[in-house]
Structures are given as C-alpha cells and as structure tokens.
Amino acid sequence: xxxxxxxxxxxxxxxxxxxxxxxxxxxxxxxxxxxxxxxxxxxxxxxxxxxxxxxxxxxxxxxxxxxxxxxxxxxxxxxxxxxxxxxxxxxxxxxxx
Amino acid sequence: xxxxxxxxxxxxxxxxxxxxxxxxxxxxxxxxxxxxxxxxxxxxxxxxxxxxxxxxxxxxxxxxxxxxxxxxxxxxxxxxxxxxxxxxxxxxxxxxx
Numbered sequence: 001x002x003x004x005x006x007x008x009x010x011x012x013x014x015x016x017x018x019x020x021x022x023x024x025x026x027x028x029x030x031x032x033x034x035x036x037x038x039x040x041x042x043x044x045x046x047x048x049x050x051x052x053x054x055x056x057x058x059x060x061x062x063x064x065x066x067x068x069x070x071x072x073x074x075x076x077x078x079x080x081x082x083x084x085x086x087x088x089x090x091x092x093x094x095x096x097x
Numbered sequence: 098x099x100x101x102x103x104x105x106x107x108x109x110x111x112x113x114x115x116x117x118x119x120x121x122x123x124x125x126x127x128x129x130x131x132x133x134x135x136x137x138x139x140x141x142x143x144x145x146x147x148x149x150x151x152x153x154x155x156x157x158x159x160x161x162x163x164x165x166x167x168x169x170x171x172x173x174x175x176x177x178x179x180x181x182x183x184x185x186x187x188x189x190x191x192x193x194x
Contacts, residue, residue: 006100010107014162050150057151058158065111065164 014067018059022076025051029083036094048084055080111164115156119173122148126180133191145181152177 001009028051032044059073098106125148129141156170 001100003098003100003103006103010163017158017161053147054151054154057154061114061155061158062162064114065159065162066107067162067164 011067014062015072018055018062018068018073018076021055021058022080025055025080026083029080029087033087033090036090048087052080052084108164111159112169115152115159115165115170115173118152118155119177122152122177123180126177126184130184130187133187145184149177149181 025048028044028048032048056077059068059077062068063070063073122145125141125145129145153174156165156174159165160167160170
C-alpha cells in the first residue's frame with residue numbers, strides 16, 4: 001500500500017470505530033426513550049454522562065493523533081449531544097405530567 | 098514518506114500523546130501525595146477515577162485503531178494503576194493515624 005492508502009485506511013478505521021461507539025450510546029438513549037412511559041432508571045443519567053465523557057475523550061484523542069478531522073469529531077459529538085438533549089427534554093416533560 | 102514510515106510516525110505520535118496524558122494524571126497523583134499531610138481534598142478520588150476512566154478509553158481506542166500494541170497500552174495503564182494504588186494506601190495509612 002502507498003503511504004496515502006495507509007492514511008486513508010487508518011482514517012476510515014478510526015471513523016468506523018467512533019461510529020460504532022457512538023451507536024452504542026445512541027442505543028442507550030433510545031432504550032431510555034422507549035422506557036420513558038414505563039419506568040425511570042435512576043442511574044441512566046450517570047451512565048450516559050460517563051459514556052459521553054469517555055466517548056469525547058476517544059474523539060479528542062483521534063483528532064490529536066491525526067486520525068480524524070476536528071470537524072468530523074465535532075459532528076459525531078454534536079449528533080449525540082442533540083439526541084441526549086431530546087431525551088432530557090422528554091424526561092422533563094414526563095416529570096411535569 | 099513510505100507507508101511504513103507513515104505508520105511509524107503515527108505510532109510514535111499516538112504513544113507520545115498517551116504518555117503526555119498519563120503524565121498529567123501522574124501529576125495529579127503526586128500533588129495529592131504531597132498534600133497528604135496537610136489537607137485532603139474530598140473530590141480527589143472522584144477526579145482521579147474520572148481521569149483514569151477517560152484515559153483508559155483513549156488507550157483502548159488507540160489499540161483498536163491500530164496505533165499502539167495492546168501490550169504497550171496495558172503497560173501505560175498498569176503504571177498509572179500502581180501509582181494510584183500507592184496513593185490510596187498512603188491515604189488509608191494517614192486515616193488510621
């Protein structure tokens with residue numbers, strides 16, 4: 001492989017790994033959204049915050065290591081943050097019912 | 098640069114970044130060790146645990162992305178864990194005084 005092929009391969013692998021990890025958090029958010037009406041797990045907020053923190057450290061490292069562009073990293077994180085914000089809004093509404 | 102040069106460069110960069118982050122945690126541990134006799138910050142344990150968790154996620158990602166060998170990652174983490182264990186031992190002894 002040429003050096004640029006190696007870089008492309010490394011970039012793609014890194015992005016793929018980050019997407020996978022982001023999807024795991026998305027799934028946690030979805031599960032919590034679905035359970036909104038039935039039960040509220042008191043630890044979900046802490047678990048999600050911890051997962052988000054760990055994930056943001058991964059993304060930050062990938063950017064610093066030159067594996068992904070800063071913009072790509074921000075995009076993945078923003079998407080998760082938006083979904084998380086929706087969950088918290090829904091939980092707030094639920095509490096006010 | 099040849100493809101193997103690119104890889105060596107990426108590996109070195111990743112290791113250097115991880116060493117830097119590990120050093121920051123080492124510093125936190127040292128500061129706490131030095132302050133053992135004078136004062137105990139109630140949040141140090143939580144801060145250190147959070148930092149360790151974030152760092153372990155970085156290391157894990159670096160291994161999965163093919164940037165460092167699993168063994169190298171484990172070595173860096175073990176070193177930190179040993180230092181952390183020393184701190185907690187010292188704190189335990191201090192409490193028993």
